[in-house]
Amino acid sequence: MAGSNNDINVLNHSPFFDSLKKDRAASSPFEVNGHVYPFCYYLADDIFPDWKTLIKGYSTPIDDQRVKFTRFQASARRDVERTFGVLQGSFAILKTPTRVMSVNKLRRIMYSCIVMHNMIKEDNGFVLSTWEKDRLDKPENRPRRNITRRVKDRRSREKEIRDRNVHDQLREDLMAHIWNLPPNFRSTTSILFF
8 A cells, every 4th residue: 555665564574584584594693791692683773673683772861871872873873874875886786776676686786786895895905894605595505394384483483583572682782792892992883793
C-alpha cells in the first residue's frame, strides 16, 4: 500500500538479515566485558527496534556513561556514512536507482566497488581493509537440512535476532568498555567495530 513503507516495515521485509536467518552468515565472535557475542552488529538510529544486531545510542542519556557512549556511537555512524559518501563519489553506479536490480546484483556491485576502492588505496599506499570471500558462498560449505528443519531454524533465528535482552546487555557492555578508555582516546570508529 502507498505510504506503508516506513523504516520498520522496510526492515521487516528486507533481506538484510537473511544470511543470519538462513544460517549462512559467517560467524564473527567478539568479546566485550567478559561476554562473547557470536555475530556482528550494526549501528542504528533511534527509530530502529532494539534487536541484538542493531545498536543504538540513548535518545536521552541520563548519566555521563550514556552521554559518552551515545557520542561515540553517533561519531562512528557518521564515519560509516562518510565512507559510503566517498564510495558514491568514486563510483557513479552507487548513485543510480536500484529498484530493478536483484539483491544479489546489488551485493556484487557493492563488493566490487569496495574491492576497487581498496585496490586504488593499496596502489597509493593507503590500505584501509582487506576483503575476503565468505566461506559459505561455496555450495559445498552450506548446511544441508530438510524444509521443516530450515523453517524451524529460520523462525528460531528471527526470534534470536530480535532479542531485546541481548541488545540491552551488548549496549551496556559496550558502554562500560568505552567508559574505561583513556581520556585522550580519539578513534571512535575502531572501538565500536570489533
